[in-house]
Amino acid sequence: MTGNGRVVVHADADALAEATAARLLLALVDTLSLQERADVVLTGGTVGIATLAAAAGSPLASSIDWTSVHVWWGDERFVPSGDADRNEGQAQAAMLGALPLPEENIHRMGASSDFATVEEAAFAYAEDIASEGAPAWDVLMLGMGPDGHVASLFPGHEGYAATGADVIAVHGSPKPPPTRVSLTLECIRRAKRVWVVAAGAAKAEVTARALHGDLELPAAAVRGTEETLWLVDAEAVAEV
Structure with a gap:
């Protein structure tokens, strides 16, 4: 346990993905035993997509009312729909296409082939969230970049400090592609459970800084209302 949440360390990235997948599925089972629906926010990245693939292949998946x-x-x-950079396309291939999830339950962020501007895509996603009752996300998963960014909230970037909205348009992302849609920190903090998933030696320095509360890093500022977990491999916490 740190001042910035509980830390769970796994041996390597593969073990992290498998364990996080099991944790996600169990969280969904528990949530649906207490309420009629569950809202989960997915993340991309190597470990994030590996987690989704492990979840799709788990025997636990069949115990969930998707x-x-x-x-x-x-x-x-x-970027355009179908572009390899799209998180939702990777998630579709890794997990969503293998599960009996109704299409209307999959809330994809807008693509450049569907919206003239990123602002329009961000507004549409905010409208989608509002139309579903502005869920207090039951599980919100975040990857973390080597610079300490989460979602598309980057250190020193104006999006990190954005307030008064659930969704923002991001221009000039330090990591390509430069134009993105992102949940805001305010929206992320509405989640019941926030899980930061990080693996690899390249994340070691920023993991240590974030866990020690360095608020220059967006990863240090995220938290859940009921649970904040850092799910990491041994290399990612080598400097903690």
Whole structure:
């Protein structure tokens, strides 16, 4: 346990993905035993997509009523639908296409082939969230970049400090592609459970800084109302 949440360490990235997948599925089972629907926010990245693939292949997946699960994203690259950079396409291939999830339960962020501007895509996603009752996300998963960014909230970037909205348009992302849609920090903090998933030696320095509360890093500022977990491999916490 740190001042910035509980830390769970796994041996390597593969073990992290498998364990996080099991944790996600169990969280959905528990949530649906207490309420009629569950809202989960997915993340991309190597470990994030490996987690989704492990979840799809788990025997636990068959114990979930997927018609009661709604799937969202923390951020998305504003590129055409079908582009390999799209988080939702990777998630579709890794997990969503293998599960009996109704299409209307999959809340994809807008693509540049569907919206003239990223602002329009961000507004549409905010409208989608509002139309579903502005869910207090049951599980919100975040990957973390080597610079300490989460979703598309980057250190020193104006999006990190954005207030008064659930969704923002991001221009000039330090990591390509430069134009994105992202949940805001305010929206992320509405989640019941926030899980930051990180693996690899390249994340070691920023993991240590974030866990020690360095608020220059967006990863240090995220938290859940009921649970904040850092799900990491041994290399990612080598400098903690």
